[in-house]
Amino acid sequence: MGLTSNSTGLNILNDTYIELKSKSNYTIALAGNPNVGKSTIFNSLTGLKQHTGNWPGKTVSNAFGVSTNNNKQFLFVDLPGTYSLISNSEEEEIARDYICFGNPDIVVVVVDATNLQRCLPLVLQVKELTQNVIVCVNLLDEAKKKKIKINLNRLSKLLELPVIGTIAKKKNSIIQIYNEIVKFDKKRNNNNNNNNIGKNTKDAKDAKELNNRFLNKIKNKQLDDNYVIDIVNKSAKICSEVCSYDKKEKTNIDIKIDKILTSKKFGIPIMIAFLGIIFWLTIVGSNYPSQILFNFFSYIQTILIQLFSILPFPEWINNLFIYGIYQTVTWIISVMLPPMAIFFPLFTFLEDLGFLPRFAFNTDGFFSKCGTSGKQMITMCMGFGCNAAGVVGTRIFESKKEKIIASVTNSFVPCNGRYPFLITISTIFLGGLFSGHFKSIIATLSVILIILIGIFLSMFISNLISKLFFKNDSSTFILELPPYRRPQMR
Numbered sequence: 001m002g003l004t005s006n007s008t009g010l011n012i013l014n015d016t017y018i019e020l021k022s023k024s025n026y027t028i029a030l031a032g033n034p035n036v037g038k039s040t041i042f043n044s045l046t047g048l049k050q051h052t053g054n055w056p057g058k059t060v061s062n063a064f065g066v067s068t069n070n071n072k073q074f075l076f077v078d079l080p081g082t083y084s085l086i087s088n089s090e091e092e093e094i095a096r097d098y099i100c101f102g103n104p105d106i107v108v109v110v111v112d113a114t115n116l117q118r119c120l121p122l123v124l125q126v127k128e129l130t131q132n133v134i135v136c137v138n139l140l141d142e143a144k145k146k147k148i149k150i151n152l153n154r155l156s157k158l159l160e161l162p163v164i165g166t167i168a169k170k171k172n173s174i175i176q177i178y179n180e181i182v183k184f185d186k187k188r189n190n191n192n193n194n195n196n197i198g199k200n201t202k203d204a205k206d207a208k209e210l211n212n213r214f215l216n217k218i219k220n221k222q223l224d225d226n227y228v229i230d231i232v233n234k235s236a237k238i239c240s241e242v243c244s245y246d247k248k249e250k251t252n253i254d255i256k257i258d259k260i261l262t263s264k265k266f267g268i269p270i271m272i273a274f275l276g277i278i279f280w281l282t283i284v285g286s287n288y289p290s291q292i293l294f295n296f297f298s299y300i301q302t303i304l305i306q307l308f309s310i311l312p313f314p315e316w317i318n319n320l321f322i323y324g325i326y327q328t329v330t331w332i333i334s335v336m337l338p339p340m341a342i343f344f345p346l347f348t349f350l351e352d353l354g355f356l357p358r359f360a361f362n363t364d365g366f367f368s369k370c371g372t373s374g375k376q377m378i379t380m381c382m383g384f385g386c387n388a389a390g391v392v393g394t395r396i397f398e399s400k401k402e403k404i405i406a407s408v409t410n411s412f413v414p415c416n417g418r419y420p421f422l423i424t425i426s427t428i429f430l431g432g433l434f435s436g437h438f439k440s441i442i443a444t445l446s447v448i449l450i451i452l453i454g455i456f457l458s459m460f461i462s463n464l465i466s467k468l469f470f471k472n473d474s475s476t477f478i479l480e481l482p483p484y485r486r487p488q489m490r
């Protein structure tokens with residue numbers, strides 16, 4: 001999932017980070033709203049594998065990675081998505097604190113070309129803190145499909161910031177980020193950074209003082225409604241000047257699909273059907289590679305048996321090595337590896353399409369009866385990949401109550417390690433009672449049943465914890481439904 005102990009969390013400020021920062025010519029923060037493609041750009045620039053997917057809130061802590069271009073070393077920091085610097089949740093605070101105090105040379109604010117107006121308030125806020133900002137208008141391919149045109153030169157003039165347009169999937173479009181950083185840095189060295197500091201902060205001594213003041217205002221809730229209204233109005237005005245839409249473009253297929261996928265009648269059955277198809281494909285599909293692997297390892301085993309019969313070892317050592325160690329390990333590989341190799345790409349496919357937030361929406365009613373919210377479904381789905389990632393993912397919750405409940409109950413979802421075991425057990429013991437096509441159908445149904453029991457247990461325990469320990473705390477559910485996107489190979 002791209003979460004490694006060395007590249008995330010508090011470790012962002014550890015020795016490795018400090019050493020890399022000192023060696024690098026530039027430290028660049030990648031900031032922006034959730035789900036605009038920051039991690040995809042980060043992965044493309046650094047060659048790392050941060051978790052990407054089509055739903056807001058995947059990146060929950062800072063990650064860093066290095067890349068080299070034209071003999072210059074760039075340290076990139078991938079920040080969690082945030083709509084505003086006046087943050088609500090833990091991961092938004094992480095992003096804000098890094099922008100304010102991480103001392104990056106340049107902040108690249110990634111914005112969504114299909115939803116510029118929603119993204120610009122963050123650009124304007126970051127610009128109040130630092131003038132070292134580059135705006136990266138990403139998802140230009142989607143904007144083109146939706147017949148949205150953006151005048152990047154005009155945007156740059158209005159914002160008084162460099163602006164580049166990118167399609168994160170295309171490497172050659174990402175390369176221009178390096179050139180812009182170098183160009184911007186040269187210009188920056190000729191100017192005094194704090195000349196153009198925002199209206200709240202004209203008399204600030206330096207950037208650090210400025211950021212401290214901003215943070216204090218946020219903490220003391222001194223940034224009143226007028227401040228927010230001002231920024232939102234400014235964004236709307238800029239957008240109206242730089243964006244043009246094709247008025248003929250009326251059909252919004254996403255809305256039509258959502259009417260079915262999130263409907264009360266069909267939402268949950270479709271969701272279960274999708275999971276069922278994934279499990280069925282995994283169970284049926286993994287038989288073939290399993291058999292190939294099994295035959296291959298058996299062939300090696302016969303060679304090993306012959307080899308060991310020549311060697312002067314006592315028989316118990318031969319048996320220990322061949323039937324104890326070798327056979328156990330290779331059987332586990334034959335049985336476990338194929339389901340993993342099939343399930344995860346299929347699950348990632350659903351994730352990239354943008355189904356997970358719809359799952360969360362459909363199940364919100366059930367979870368809210370248990371005192372939490374549909375967002376718990378997202379952390380549970382992350383638990384399919386890795387329970388540790390699911391627990392770390394609970395940062396997307398605003399309230400402490402939901403964070404605790406989602407963390408405690410995440411283990412009821414079978415993870416990476418347990419899931420192939422479930423398939424194997426279901427196939428052998430339940431599927432084995434039948435023959436032909438029924439075998440895989442029964443195995444699939446029993447895996448789904450076990451998962452549904454897990455979800456039910458999660459809800460039951462969530463309800464219990466909520467009633468016992470958080471009687472007076474309420475939960476809210478705000479989650480953006482992202483557009484459906486074509487999954488990419490990675």
Ligand SMILES: Nc1nc2c(ncn2[C@@H]2O[C@H](COP(=O)(O)OP(=O)(O)OP(=O)(O)O)[C@@H](O)[C@H]2O)c(=O)[nH]1
Binds near residue numbers: 041054055
């Ligand atoms: N078509 C298209 N899809 C993109 C582009 N950039 C990113 N995506 C897709 O958009 C989705 C979100 O990308 P991420 O890189 O995970 O977004 P993020 O900003 O890091 O999201 P958070 O970590 O949740 O804040 C993924 O499914 C990407 O494959 C792009 O330029 N074009």
Ligand SMILES: [Mg+2]
Binds near residue numbers: 039052058059081
């Ligand atoms: Mg991300």
